Amino acid sequence: MSDDSRPSRMDAQPGGPVAVVIPAAGRGVRLGPGAPKALRALNGTPMLIHAVRAMAASRAVSLVVVVAPPDGAAEVKTLLDAHALPGGTPSGGWGGTDFLVVPGGDSRQESVKLGLDALPPGYDIVLVHDAARPLVPVDTVDAVIEAVRDGARAVVPALPLADTVKQVEPAAVPGEPEPVVATPDRARLRAVQTPQGFDRATLTRAHETVTENVTDDASMVEQLGERVVAVPGHEEAFKVTRPLDLVLAEAVLARRRLNDGF
Numbered sequence: 001m002s003d004d005s006r007p008s009r010m011d012a013q014p015g016g017p018v019a020v021v022i023p024a025a026g027r028g029v030r031l032g033p034g035a036p037k038a039l040r041a042l043n044g045t046p047m048l049i050h051a052v053r054a055m056a057a058s059r060a061v062s063l064v065v066v067v068a069p070p071d072g073a074a075e076v077k078t079l080l081d082a083h084a085l086p087g088g089t090p091s092g093g094w095g096g097t098d099f100l101v102v103p104g105g106d107s108r109q110e111s112v113k114l115g116l117d118a119l120p121p122g123y124d125i126v127l128v129h130d131a132a133r134p135l136v137p138v139d140t141v142d143a144v145i146e147a148v149r150d151g152a153r154a155v156v157p158a159l160p161l162a163d164t165v166k167q168v169e170p171a172a173v174p175g176e177p178e179p180v181v182a183t184p185d186r187a188r189l190r191a192v193q194t195p196q197g198f199d200r201a202t203l204t205r206a207h208e209t210v211t212e213n214v215t216d217d218a219s220m221v222e223q224l225g226e227r228v229v230a231v232p233g234h235e236e237a238f239k240v241t242r243p244l245d246l247v248l249a250e251a252v253l254a255r256r257r258l259n260d261g262f
Contacts, residue, residue, distance in 0.1 A: 017062035018145055019123040020055045020195065021115035024048050024076065024131040025069045025104030038131035039079070040246070043253045047240060048076070049083045050134030055127070055195070056097035057138040060145045064097060065118050066131075067104040067111040077101040109214050113207045119200070125149065126203055128217045129195035135252050136195065136237035143231045144197040154221040155197040157233035158190035165189060192216065193233040202226055 024038035038048040048066065055061050068076035080099055102118045104111035112128055119126065125148050127141070140157050147155040164186060168178040196218050206220035214220055218228045240249055 016124050017122060018058070018060045018125045018127065019063040019065065019119050019200075020061055020127040020129055021065045021067065021112055021119075022048070022051055022055070022129050022131050023067045023104060023108050023111040023115065024051075025067055025072075025108075025111045039076075040240075042134055042240070042246065042249050045083070046079060047134040048131045049079070051129060051131045051136075052080065052083075052099065054134065054136050054138065055129060055141060058141045058145065060142065061097050061127070063119070063123065064099045065115045066099060066101045067115040068101050070103045070105070073101050073103045109207070109211075109220075112217060116200075116204055116207060124200050125197065126200045127195035127197045128203075130239060132240045133194055133237050134240065135249060136193070137234050140193075140232075140234045140237055141195055144195055147229060147231050148197040148199060152197075152229045153199045153202045153226045154218050154228040156216075156218045156228060156230050157193045157195070157237065158230040159193065159233040159235065161186050161189050161191055190230055191233070192218070192230070193237045193239075 038051070039046045041047075042050055052064050052066065055064050066076055066080065080101065084099075100118055102114055105114055115128075116126065125145060127144060129136070136157075144155045144157055165184050166180045167182040167184060168180050171178045194216075196216065198217065198221065202221055202224070203217060206217070206224055210220040210223045213223065222228055236252055238245065238248070240246060
């Protein structure tokens with residue numbers, strides 16, 4: 001069957017098509033000077049490209065909206081075009097998943113809102129994914145989507161904590177000893193990852209009304225009083241923040257190439 005005769009992902013998927021917003025406007029100062037974090041090379045390819053590929057690997061995802069640095073939308077569009085796969089529309093595609101690039105704002109929250117505003121009608125499920133989590137497996141992406149399709153308004157992938165966690169009184173001077181004030185029950189704590197999945201109307205309402213105490217998009221939905229649920233995350237969905245994370249990510253890619261021909 002030729003590509004032209006295949007149903008589009010929007011038509012083929014039960015429960016409606018899924019869009020992904022990837023905020024990639026941050027500078028990534030903890031990785032040191034140079035290109036924005038999302039454009040840093042991982043195995044010779046920018047992390048952003050790995051992140052888009054991870055989202056496009058899900059057959060449910062029809063559209064990826066990349067929110068670029070305010071002055072870097074053209075550069076990001078050129079980058080995505082150069083790595084696009086056959087099967088998309090003339091605007092750019094990744095094997096049937098289309099993409100858009102829009103300029104971002106001064107904060108992650110503002111950038112996600114700009115990405116939401118750029119979504120065409122018809123996408124009732126939206127994922128928000130960190131460009132700095134380039135190696136999330138497709139099974140995790142699909143688990144988040146399935147939970148939203150099953151009726152959850154907001155879904156986060158999450159992992160149990162391996163370490164004991166202490167609540168402290170922050171030191172007035174960085175590096176000084178900090179008094180421990182509590183030891184939370186580790187069994188009730190989770191480390192949250194992305195992509196986070198949402199009913200589009202709920203996420204839009206959150207971005208229109210919540211402006212304070214924002215740590216991630218799910219926390220905004222929590223502030224609306226809506227229920228957020230967690231599904232199992234994956235150890236390879238870690239966030240690349242520091243130089244050591246790049247070393248770990250390279251090791252994961254090397255193992256994938258060896259085991260799966262990735």
